[in-house]
Amino acid sequence: MTSTVDRARFDSLSPVEGLGGLGRPPADAFLSVRDLQVHFPTDDGLVRSVDGLSFDVARGRTLGIVGESGSGKSVTSMSVMGLHKPGTVRMSGSILLDGQELVGADSDTVRALRGKRMAMIFQDPLSAMHPFYTVGHQIVEAYRVHHNVSRAVAYKHAIDMLGRVGIPQPRSRVDDYPHQFSGGMRQRAMIAMALSCDPELLIADEPTTALDVTVQAQILDLIRDLQAEFSSAVILITHDLGVVAELADDILVMYAGRAVEYSAAEQIFERPQQPYTWGLLASMPRMDRARTERLRPIPGTPPSLITVPSGCPFHPRCAYADLTEGLSRTQRPPFREVLADHHIACHLTSAQRRDIWDNEIRETL
Numbered sequence: 595m596t597s598t599v600d601r602a603r604f605d606s607l608s609p610v611e612g613l614g615g616l617g618r619p620p621a622d623a624f625l626s627v628r629d630l631q632v633h634f635p636t637d638d639g640l641v642r643s644v645d646g647l648s649f650d651v652a653r654g655r656t657l658g659i660v661g662e663s664g665s666g667k668s669v670t671s672m673s674v675m676g677l678h679k680p681g682t683v684r685m686s687g688s689i690l691l692d693g694q695e696l697v698g699a700d701s702d703t704v705r706a707l708r709g710k711r712m713a714m715i716f717q718d719p720l721s722a723m724h725p726f727y728t729v730g731h732q733i734v735e736a737y738r739v740h741h742n743v744s745r746a747v748a749y750k751h752a753i754d755m756l757g758r759v760g761i762p763q764p765r766s767r768v769d770d771y772p773h774q775f776s777g778g779m780r781q782r783a784m785i786a787m788a789l790s791c792d793p794e795l796l797i798a799d800e801p802t803t804a805l806d807v808t809v810q811a812q813i814l815d816l817i818r819d820l821q822a823e824f825s826s827a828v829i830l831i832t833h834d835l836g837v838v839a840e841l842a843d844d845i846l847v848m849y850a851g852r853a854v855e856y857s858a859a860e861q862i863f864e865r866p867q868q869p870y871t872w873g874l875l876a877s878m879p880r881m882d883r884a885r886t887e888r889l890r891p892i893p894g895t896p897p898s899l900i901t902v903p904s905g906c907p908f909h910p911r912c913a914y915a916d917l918t919e920g921l922s923r924t925q926r927p928p929f930r931e932v933l934a935d936h937h938i939a940c941h942l943t944s945a946q947r948r949d950i951w952d953n954e955i956r957e958t959l
């Protein structure tokens with residue numbers, strides 16, 4: 595399917611943030627998000643879950659999205675999938691899926707895209723599975739929406755998918771109900787459901803958190819296979835920088851609903867530019883380095899997204915906020931390109947960042 599990018603829409607986006615700092619989508623982007631805002635009005639106030647976010651994912655590429663709990667990762671995924679309850683959310687900006695605008699699209703249009711064009715592995719499997727239907731039935735139905743095959747063929751495909759995600763005795767388990775599965779098995783069944791239509795865009799939201807290490811590796815292999823076979827675009831959301839290091843081509847670091855750093859994965863690991871990313875790297879265990887004994891948590895906790903701190907939302911926790919002549923407390927740092935294809939949001943000058951990196955950070959990561 596082809597469709598035209600609505601250029602006029604980009605020109606109408608917020609002039610302050612421009613196109614969320616990234617400019618127009620590159621020609622090879624399958625998913626392009628620009629200046630996305632997702633706000634929830636609640637009795638306690640407006641929750642600014644996503645507040646001016648931009649990124650791209652091309653076919654055959656994996657984008658890792660990392661950030662502490664509550665940074666807006668799941669809300670971003672649900673926005674792309676069009677899964678927020680109507681009437682509960684205010685969305686603006688742009689989400690283009692293969693050139694088709696999803697912000698403001700009607701729910702039938704977005705529903706028709708789910709399954710084959712985009713699918714999601716949810717953080718919470720129970721939210722994705724219907725309790726009254728067998729696991730097999732749900733995979734069969736999902737498959738037959740997009741494939742003109744008999745029920746028997748789809749049933750065989752469901753068994754095959756359950757086997758591929760490591761469910762023992764898939765021939766008998768296919769007729770179980772979700773509640774008959776353990777938590778880890780439900781997670782795998784949901785993954786089977788999401789992968790069953792070979793989606794062009796797969797969003798995996800903490801896909802392996804509840805699983806043991808062996809199954810984790812199997813699931814990540816499955817995602818890799820899908821990508822190799824069908825050249826899918828993948829968004830992998832995780833707290834585990836080790837997982838991202840292994841699978842992601844690009845990494846987006848989020849804080850308080852905003853992008854703080856965005857670049858190729860090797861750049862983020864070898865030459866990170868932003869204080870929050872430095873903090874994350876120092877505080878997160880990585881499978882590729884035996885350094886658990888040196889983990890240093892970022893002091894403090896992420897802010898409420900109802901009362902987001904002024905200026906740079908990270909300033910109450912940032913060791914370098916005082917170096918910016920007050921800007922960190924008063925002005926939102928623009929999301930800008932500081933090296934080729936490497937964007938950050940931070941008021942520090944390049945000389946300051948280089949100096950801090952060379953003298954304080956490099957040796958400790």
Ligand SMILES: Nc1ncnc2c1ncn2[C@@H]1O[C@H](COP(=O)(O)OP(=O)(O)OP(=O)(O)O)[C@@H](O)[C@H]1O
Binds near residue numbers: 643665666
């Ligand atoms: N429907 C909603 N109504 C109001 N607030 C919401 C809603 N959904 C999410 N939020 C809030 O938006 C913020 C971001 O939530 P989100 O689930 O995206 O975080 P996350 O980055 O996925 O965190 P985690 O790593 O814990 O999964 C949180 O403060 C959350 O409470």
Ligand code: SF4
Binds near residue numbers: 868908910912927942
């Ligand atoms: S803008 Fe200021 S507070 Fe924010 S990360 Fe940069 S130095 Fe720290």
Ligand SMILES: [Mg+2]
Binds near residue numbers: 717
């Ligand atoms: Mg989440």
